[in-house]
Amino acid sequence: MSEFASKLNKPTFNVDTSDFNYMKLEDLYNSKKNGGSDVIHTINGVFINESQYGENPVIINAENKALINLPKHMAGAIKYILATPELVQTVKDGKAGFTIYTYESHNRVCYSINFADL
Numbered sequence: 001m002s003e004f005a006s007k008l009n010k011p012t013f014n015v016d017t018s019d020f021n022y023m024k025l026e027d028l029y030n031s032k033k034n035g036g037s038d039v040i041h042t043i044n045g046v047f048i049n050e051s052q053y054g055e056n057p058v059i060i061n062a063e064n065k066a067l068i069n070l071p072k073h074m075a076g077a078i079k080y081i082l083a084t085p086e087l088v089q090t091v092k093d094g095k096a097g098f099t100i101y102t103y104e105s106h107n108r109v110c111y112s113i114n115f116a117d118l
Contacts, residue, residue, distance in 0.1 A: 011088045013045030015060050022058075023066040025111035029100045036100075040116045041068075043096040046078045059098065059113075071112050094118065 029036070045060035057070040057078035070078070081087045090096050097116040102109050 011082055011085075013060060013088075013092060015044050015062055017060060017067060020060070020065045020067050023064065023068050025068060025070065025100055025113065026109075028061075028064065028066070028068060029102070029111055037102070038099065040097040040099055040118065042094060042118060043091050043098060043115075044094075045091060046081050048075060048078055048082070071110070074113065077115075 028041070041059075041061055042063060043059050044062045047058050047060070049056040049058050054072065055075045056072070057075045059068040059070060059078075060066075061068055081091065087096075095118045097118045098113040099116055100111055100113055102111055104110070
């Protein structure tokens, strides 16, 4: 793709997500198979899902056949990935991952991610 096209066209990640289900970070974190804060999950793609509630950042994770909903504060990072050809290529090359961490906000446990190199 030319520089012009790469800046304007939406990147695709060539992952068939037709049988994937949406998943919360909390559910992935608490799963027996892939749970915990030290597990590094692969990022196979990212996108922003526009809804009546605003922008919802999502990670595609083929290992779990999951479209993982991220907290709204991660939208900027996902937009940055989508706007940066080198980062899109890193994801396509299977070299991008994330870990899940917990924090407390308003007397409840919340979940977010840290990005990781694979």
